[in-house]
Amino acid sequence: MRLRIVVLFFVLAVGFVLAPRAAAQSPIVVVSQSLDMRFPRSMRFNIETKSNTRITVLRLTVWQNGVAVGARYSPAFAPSQHVRAGYNWSFQSLSEGGYLPPGTRGEYTWHIEDDAGNVHDTPRAAYAVEDRLHTWQTLSNDVVRVSWYEGDAAFGAAIFARALSAREFLAKQLNIQDIRPLQIFVYASKQDFFTALPPFSAEWTGGRMFPEYGVIMINFAPENSDWGMRATSHELSHAILHSKIRGTLGDLSVPHWLDEGLAVYNETSDHAPDDQFERMFQLAVLRNTLIPLRKLEQRFPADSEQAQLSYGESYSVVKFMIEKYGAEKFAALLNIYEKGAAPDDGLRQVYGMNQDELENAWRDEIGARSREISTARLPTLAPRPTFEVSSPLASPTVLPTASPAPTAEPTRIAQAANPAPDTAVPAPAPALPASGLCGGVVMLSGLVALSALKRRGGRDSER
Incomplete structure (x- = not known):
């Protein structure tokens, strides 16, 4: 009897610890993310994500090592429970990203929100601009x-x-x-x-x-x-x-x-x-x-x-x-x-x-x-x-x-952990x-x- 009480107490204690974590988990799931390098024209950031309710906000933030500010973009997409979207960073247009030389290194992250108010930020991922037209x-x-x-x-x-x-x-x-x-x-x-x-x-x-x-x-x-x-x-x-x-x-x-x-x-x-x-x-x-x-x-x-x-x-x-x-x-x-x-x-x-x-x-x-x-x-x-x-x-x-x-x-630039509101314009x-x-x-x-x-x-x- 005493052993049963001890086991029951242990199970309840574990449940108390795990329950908040389970409740805190966002239903938003990132199926995949990738980067297509198309230098000297562009680089494309891709993401596929799902949630239990419609995904309504999708934001990309990109940093370059050595530059004090990042750039934030909101790609166009149709709100849905399953979204495939991407942002095309143009090396030829300042309004769509701007030129970056080969060898540039940096990081990027996606910010996702759904109709239920759930929020998910992907871990920062590294990228490098590469000129693949030559065998270096x-x-x-x-x-x-x-x-x-x-x-x-x-x-x-x-x-x-x-x-x-x-x-x-x-x-x-x-x-x-x-x-x-x-x-x-x-x-x-x-x-x-x-x-x-x-x-x-x-x-x-x-x-x-x-x-x-x-x-x-x-x-x-x-x-x-x-x-x-x-x-x-x-x-x-x-x-x-x-x-x-x-x-x-x-x-x-x-x-x-x-x-x-x-x-x-x-x-x-x-x-x-x-x-x-x-x-x-x-x-x-x-x-x-x-x-x-x-x-x-x-x-x-x-x-x-x-x-x-x-x-x-x-x-x-x-x-x-x-x-x-x-x-x-x-x-x-x-x-x-x-x-x-x-x-x-x-x-x-x-x-x-x-x-x-x-x-x-x-x-x-x-x-x-x-x-x-x-x-x-x-x-x-x-x-x-x-x-x-x-x-x-x-x-x-x-x-x-x-x-x-x-x-x-190069020293990485310190940035706020949480992205700015969706009304933010590109940096x-x-x-x-x-x-x-x-x-x-x-x-x-x-x-x-x-x-x-x-x-x-x-x-x-x-x-």
């Missing part, structure tokens, strides 16, 4: 992944080594830490490259970077590898600098000449100048036709010769800053700019000079004629916010002895394609229609 070869470690489809293993290994070298300079010499992993896709033909690019890309584009996604796309064939190696390093430098100093909503606060000058400086392991840029630069020194740095603060000239001079001049100024005053000071300047300092304010804090004074110090170093500086007081520019999404740059006073250990993948679309334009690889409409033909082996791509 890959070479990677924890920090860099190189993908190419034309050329042998030695070709890919050379790109991989150059990318690691360029990254190491930024990590060790300029002490930029917590660099997110980068993916580099090498397209061998112009047609293949433009098929993979965002719609309406300029026809002279030779490379694109997407720092928010950690992706670089370059157009060069194995026979044009000299240009390609420089282009890879150039774009990698931009991607790393932009991801550290420009946040999701803020502008890049470094002067344009510094951004491009550093990218050219880091194109080779020995920091040798680009031949065609150097020719234009030396000619301008002889003719006293150098461009004032202030005119290069926001953008470079559209004229091809003036643009080439701008790159050569910017390279020379950055070389002067690093080799005359030391990499530690240059790293300190990047720290200041990461906090949103205006160009002149950052230079004053680290070098004790504004852009005009720095320019004359540089001119004196290279033997060029000094430029007369106006004594008129310039307006003080308000610092531009950077809205950092990563940790600050490390203090430049202590240089690491080894490359900083990166995270296994802001992914970054506009123009945000990835590089002044180095993507530069110059018409630059080197003549002079760059030699370097590009007759190709129409541009650095």
